[in-house]
Amino acid sequence: MSRLRVGVVGAGTWGKNHVRTLAGMPEVELAAVCDLSPDTRTRLAGQYPGVHMTESAADLLGRVDAVVIASTASTHAALGRQAVDAGIPALIEKPFALTVADAEGLAEAAERAGVPLLVGHLLEYHPVVERLGTMIQKGELGDLYYLYSQRVNLGQVRPDENALWSFGPHDVSVALFLMGDAPVSVAAQGHSYLQRGIEDVVFLTMKFASGVVAHAQMSWLDPHKERRLTVVGSRQMAVFDDMASREKLRIYDKGIDRPDYVSYGESLSVREGDIYIPRVSNAEPLAVQLKHFVSVIRKETEPRADAADGVRVVRVLEAAGQSLARDGAPVTLRGS
Numbered sequence: 001m002s003r004l005r006v007g008v009v010g011a012g013t014w015g016k017n018h019v020r021t022l023a024g025m026p027e028v029e030l031a032a033v034c035d036l037s038p039d040t041r042t043r044l045a046g047q048y049p050g051v052h053m054t055e056s057a058a059d060l061l062g063r064v065d066a067v068v069i070a071s072t073a074s075t076h077a078a079l080g081r082q083a084v085d086a087g088i089p090a091l092i093e094k095p096f097a098l099t100v101a102d103a104e105g106l107a108e109a110a111e112r113a114g115v116p117l118l119v120g121h122l123l124e125y126h127p128v129v130e131r132l133g134t135m136i137q138k139g140e141l142g143d144l145y146y147l148y149s150q151r152v153n154l155g156q157v158r159p160d161e162n163a164l165w166s167f168g169p170h171d172v173s174v175a176l177f178l179m180g181d182a183p184v185s186v187a188a189q190g191h192s193y194l195q196r197g198i199e200d201v202v203f204l205t206m207k208f209a210s211g212v213v214a215h216a217q218m219s220w221l222d223p224h225k226e227r228r229l230t231v232v233g234s235r236q237m238a239v240f241d242d243m244a245s246r247e248k249l250r251i252y253d254k255g256i257d258r259p260d261y262v263s264y265g266e267s268l269s270v271r272e273g274d275i276y277i278p279r280v281s282n283a284e285p286l287a288v289q290l291k292h293f294v295s296v297i298r299k300e301t302e303p304r305a306d307a308a309d310g311v312r313v314v315r316v317l318e319a320a321g322q323s324l325a326r327d328g329a330p331v332t333l334r335g336s
């Protein structure tokens, strides 16, 4: 089978990881890279001789079978539309778009044109998140009570998006993936310390129809670097620590048991059981995601994090932004 010619638009801090990963995939020919920065193009031309470097997305789209869009968030919707209009399958980095209207317009255009369109919700490809999803589906954690994530570190301070739009796509996409549902309401509070009107710290709460609450703490102004998700169920509790170099998932056989018959004298009993560490693949999520992108284009598999997923997550983020502007007043989501 001939190699798929793939291009990358936006090869900055994150996009260069797409470039590196695609360049190493046997089923792919890294055909072109587009970036507005001449320095970036010159540097990459030295690293990847033979790969076409350009500042024009239209030029790139004329040379490839598929494109990864990893440019600045505010350019995603327009560049995605350009790819769809050219009939080129695209994987758009998170956030899929910055408004629900743009996200829906993009998803509808791709649907109409029959062009595969994926969103870079990287953690949906993380083997630990997949494993957690399976455990939840099988009821291994019991009834789900709540989950919370911490995505905090010091920098990179972004001038064009707040911590909600920068980090939120990860936490929201994981919560929706694990719950298999979208929240019915969201509330968010945040604070801008470094730049006026751009929240450095955001606390987001999502409520699901099942009663489950998912909370996310997001910040680029924090002394710790944490990437941690805790899921609490009636039978077991799970902790995914993505900063750990190995043994990222721990299952705690802990809980509070409620006797069937509760008399006046009986109390709830604490169960302190074992902690176990399931064996989970250590495959790199970005490589899994890009391999999946190629399989979707070759019609070997159905898309996982598709345009509809992109729209669902943008709906939550937009509603969270409205709540943020109203100092945390809950916002109800419709048609999720």
Ligand SMILES: NC(=O)c1ccc[n+]([C@@H]2O[C@H](COP(=O)([O-])OP(=O)(O)OC[C@H]3O[C@@H](n4cnc5c(N)ncnc54)[C@H](O)[C@@H]3O)[C@@H](O)[C@H]2O)c1
Binding pocket: 009, 010, 011, 012, 013, 014, 015, 034, 035, 036, 037, 040, 055, 057, 070, 071, 072, 073, 075, 093, 094, 095, 120, 121, 122, 166
């Ligand atoms: N999936 C993940 O885990 C993950 C991690 C980090 C960043 N991201 C996302 O990737 C995107 C890029 O983030 P970053 O940290 O690399 O930003 P960055 O600012 O370092 O890089 C953006 C690059 O895009 C280029 N660019 C901007 N507009 C362009 C255009 N119209 N045409 C071509 N090139 C253009 C810039 O010159 C720059 O090199 C963001 O949407 C971010 O949220 C995703």
